[in-house]
Amino acid sequence: MNSIPERIAALRHAMQTHRVAACLIPSADPHLSEYLPEHWQARAWLSGFTGSAGTLVVTADHAGVWTDGRYFEQAQHQLEGTGVVLMKQKQAHAPEHLTWLEQQLGEGAVLAIAGDSIAAGAAQGITRRMAAIGARLRTDLDLPGMIWSNRPALPRAPIVEHPLHYACVSRADKFSRLRTSMRKLGATRHLISSLDDIAWLTNLRGSDVECNPVFLAHLLVDADDGATLFVDRGKLNDTLVGALAADGIAIADYATIGDALGELRANDALLFDPNRVVSAVADAIAPAARRIEAANPTTLFKARKNADELAHIREVMRRDGAALVRAFRRLEERLAAGMTQTELDVDTLLREERSAQADFVGESFATIAGYQANGALPHYRAMSEAHSTLQRQGLLLIDSGGQYLGGTTDITRVLALGPTTDDQRRDATLVMKGMIALSRARFPQGASGPQLDALARAPLWAGAMDYGHGTGHGVGYFLNVHEGPHGIRQPAPGGALVPLEPGMISSIEPGLYKPGRYGIRHENLAVVVEAEQSEFGAFYGFETLTLCPFDRRALEPSLLNPEERAWLDDYHAAVRAALAPMLEEADLAWLERHCAPL
Numbered sequence: 001m002n003s004i005p006e007r008i009a010a011l012r013h014a015m016q017t018h019r020v021a022a023c024l025i026p027s028a029d030p031h032l033s034e035y036l037p038e039h040w041q042a043r044a045w046l047s048g049f050t051g052s053a054g055t056l057v058v059t060a061d062h063a064g065v066w067t068d069g070r071y072f073e074q075a076q077h078q079l080e081g082t083g084v085v086l087m088k089q090k091q092a093h094a095p096e097h098l099t100w101l102e103q104q105l106g107e108g109a110v111l112a113i114a115g116d117s118i119a120a121g122a123a124q125g126i127t128r129r130m131a132a133i134g135a136r137l138r139t140d141l142d143l144p145g146m147i148w149s150n151r152p153a154l155p156r157a158p159i160v161e162h163p164l165h166y167a168c169v170s171r172a173d174k175f176s177r178l179r180t181s182m183r184k185l186g187a188t189r190h191l192i193s194s195l196d197d198i199a200w201l202t203n204l205r206g207s208d209v210e211c212n213p214v215f216l217a218h219l220l221v222d223a224d225d226g227a228t229l230f231v232d233r234g235k236l237n238d239t240l241v242g243a244l245a246a247d248g249i250a251i252a253d254y255a256t257i258g259d260a261l262g263e264l265r266a267n268d269a270l271l272f273d274p275n276r277v278v279s280a281v282a283d284a285i286a287p288a289a290r291r292i293e294a295a296n297p298t299t300l301f302k303a304r305k306n307a308d309e310l311a312h313i314r315e316v317m318r319r320d321g322a323a324l325v326r327a328f329r330r331l332e333e334r335l336a337a338g339m340t341q342t343e344l345d346v347d348t349l350l351r352e353e354r355s356a357q358a359d360f361v362g363e364s365f366a367t368i369a370g371y372q373a374n375g376a377l378p379h380y381r382a383m384s385e386a387h388s389t390l391q392r393q394g395l396l397l398i399d400s401g402g403q404y405l406g407g408t409t410d411i412t413r414v415l416a417l418g419p420t421t422d423d424q425r426r427d428a429t430l431v432m433k434g435m436i437a438l439s440r441a442r443f444p445q446g447a448s449g450p451q452l453d454a455l456a457r458a459p460l461w462a463g464a465m466d467y468g469h470g471t472g473h474g475v476g477y478f479l480n481v482h483e484g485p486h487g488i489r490q491p492a493p494g495g496a497l498v499p500l501e502p503g504m505i506s507s508i509e510p511g512l513y514k515p516g517r518y519g520i521r522h523e524n525l526a527v528v529v530e531a532e533q534s535e536f537g538a539f540y541g542f543e544t545l546t547l548c549p550f551d552r553r554a555l556e557p558s559l560l561n562p563e564e565r566a567w568l569d570d571y572h573a574a575v576r577a578a579l580a581p582m583l584e585e586a587d588l589a590w591l592e593r594h595c596a597p598l
Contacts, residue, residue: 004048004082008063010147011046015058021109021135022101023143025056028117030278031195031216034482035209035365038152040117042144047084049075051379055097056084059104066097069468070378073515090468098129107134115139115280121293123279139279155208159215159235161243162478166359166405167203168308171247174201174301175227181297182223187271189264189289190221192296194276196479200302202229202249204240205478211365212480213403218257218281226250230257258284265289273299299485302477304503309477310527312406313505313545317525319360320402320409321547321575322582323353328415329590335417341390343369343382346398354402364401364408364481371396375414375519378469378511392418395428395518395554401481410481410507411546412523416553425556427512428520432555433459434510435522436564438471438488438542442531445538448497449488449506456488456510465512472506475525500540504528508542522550547575549594557598569597 015023029040034052043049043056047065051074054067064087067075075086088094095103101111111130113123118139127137145151164170178201182190192198195214199205206215217231226248233251236244241251252260264270264286271292274282276299285291305313327349334341346369354360370380371388375397382388390396396417401410414428434456441455449472454461456471472488475481486498488506500506509523526542533539549572557565576595583591 004046004084007046007147008058008083011058011143012060014143014146015060015112018112018141018143019110020112020138020141020143021105022057022059022111024097024101024111024113025058025144026113026117027052027054028119028278030116030281031193032119032276032278033195033209033212033214034480035212037155037208037216039154042114042117042148045148046144047079048082049078049084051075057087057097057101062104064097073377074379098126102129102133105130105133105135109135110138111135112138112141112143113279114142114145115283116142116278118279119275120277120279120282121274124274139283154216154232156232156235157207157215158237159204159206159231159240161240162199162203162205163405164203166312166478168306168312171201171203171249174203174298175221175247177301178221178297179223182221182271185271185292185294187269187292188223189268189270190223190296191261191270191272191277191281192219192221192298193278193281194273194296194299196476196483197276197296197298197302198229199479200477201298202244206235207362211363211403213361213478214480216254218254220257220260228252228260230254230260257281261285261289295485302479303474303483303486304501305477305505305527306503309407310503313477313527316359316402316404316407316409317545317547318578318582319357319404320354320411321579322587323357323402324350324400324411324413324548325579325583325591326587327353328413329587331415332590333586335390335392343371343374343387343390344384346390346396347382347400350398350400357402357404359405361403361405361478364403364410368399368412369396370519371417372518373516376513376515376517377519378513378521390417393420394418395420395424395520397519397521399521399523403478405478408476408478408481409546410475410523410525411548412509412521413548413551414520414522414554415551420554422556424518424520425554426559427465427514427518428522428554429556429559430459430463430465431510431512431520431522432550432568433560433564435508435524436567438508438510439524439526439544440541440563440567442539442541443500444536445540446499447540448499449486450491450495450497452500453488453490456508457490460510460512467511467513469511471510472508475505475507500528502528502530502540505545506542520554544571544574547578549575549591551594552598560598565598572597 051071205213221227266288269290399412438456470489474483476483511521513519524546531541572595
């Protein structure tokens with residue numbers, strides 16, 4: 001089955017054999033990760049669409065991928081000629097996939113979703129929706145797995161200790177804090193399946209997921225003492241197994257988590273997050289055990305970086321910023337010398353310069369280097385078979401990041417490679433005005449990201465423009481570049497309003513995309529800090545962490561008001577002070593030139 005139509009046909013045959021009317025294949029693994037090991041990329045294998053967000057739905061006479069505006073052009077291209085159609089999400093009068101299924105399925109119809117690819121909470125909700133139309137959900141059938149004969153094996157990368165110097169808090173102290181929360185909730189046991197929670201709690205790191213230093217595992221924690229890490233034992237050396245044992249952590253085979261949950265007894269009260277544990281695992285919980293469904297305490301713990309972690313992050317930002325200055329200077333000089341440079345060369349330059357930095361581990365996501373029209377694709381990735389050659393004109397959008405032992409970076413800059421148009425400079429400045437507005441914001445204790453999102457969009461809205469992605473996401477500490485529970489995005493019906501708290505790191509990244517022409521996104525990372533106390537209570541703000549100049553040649557300074565100009569000048573002064581001691585000669589001259597006051 002080398003072609004997409006052959007794979008869809010095989011899936012339909014399996015559906016017919018098992019009397020299934022519709023099969024839903026989400027982008028998920030048994031840990032509900034955003035980025036997946038190849039073993040669980042069934043949606044990509046079946047449809048050909050490789051974006052990180054999307055859902056494939058197949059019926060007897062229809063196959064469609066639902067995805068959002070970040071991926072419309074990519075999906076349209078990758079799905080062409082496959083028989084799988086693009087179904088646009090978050091568009092007026094366009095039904096979401098579950099609404100569409102409710103319109104298609106009738107009495108007695110069966111919808112199949114592999115139980116290891118859907119959250120327990122989501123499965124419960126779909127079960128209720130199907131029951132309302134007389135249909136039913138089955139999660140005990142992995143139909144894609146049945147036909148995927150050459151399915152990639154599970155990753156087996158080694159697991160390593162995150163040195164305490166960088167981890168900042170010992171395993172024992174983290175487990176003690178967790179157990180205090182467990183006892184407050186009345187839990188005797190706690191199941192964790194989310195990989196970044198497990199990595200943070202155990203002070204371990206791996207590389208089972210591209211660009212994310214995590215490893216495949218489940219963790220079962222006792223409230224009084226002891227824990228079991230369900231993981232491939234071959235990934236751990238004997239020294240590490242001994243260190244874990246000294247902290248009361250036993251090792252069990254990754255595949256036996258269901259057996260352990262099935263052995264729980266009536267006096268066990270199991271805490272787990274139904275939105276972070278898949279249906280197949282939750283279904284294995286012994287019926288006698290009492291369930292406590294609540295968010296993992298560690299999710300909030302790791303989101304609030306402590307003073308020691310922030311000190312490491314600030315140092316990492318200096319190293320990362322210096323690497324970017326060197327890379328951007330080299331790119332600029334190559335173009336000036338008439339050398340041919342492509343989007344792929346940008347990726348190589350960034351990797352070379354970051355790799356020269358102390359404690360660099362790898363990239364935090366695949367670099368996005370989009371020149372002109374490619375910049376209008378928010379999640380574009382240049383490939384050897386499809387990329388653009390840079391010219392000495394227009395805009396180059398570069399979104400990249402690094403994983404360091406002392407933190408994770410994520411930054412976007414838009415470079416003017418030569419002459420730019422009035423529209424380009426105007427649009428880049430409107431996006432900058434939104435970034436500055438949010439970066440300067442003061443907000444009361446208890447405020448959430450969705451309450452602040454409009455600050456970044458207002459300058460664009462005033463010009464009847466907008467962008468189709470969130471304004472900010474949480475960022476891990478040498479962990480996933482996308483981290484919850486907080487985020488800055490437009491309010492959604494029923495969406496959680498997670499308060500922004502001191503120590504939480506978020507990206508601030510408004511954008512604007514004009515298909516076929518250019519894209520703009522400015523992005524810094526910022527940490528929530530205490531700002532002031534007044535008669536109205538505590539107020540917070542943001543401290544910008546990212547250190548790298550913006551290319552002012554892409555801006556129209558006359559559109560900035562005095563407060564905005566002052567913010568940009570102050571930012572560049574801080575960048576110059578932080579990075580100058582790390583740079584010499586041509587790199588230092590480049591920095592000075594790009595950090596000069598407006």
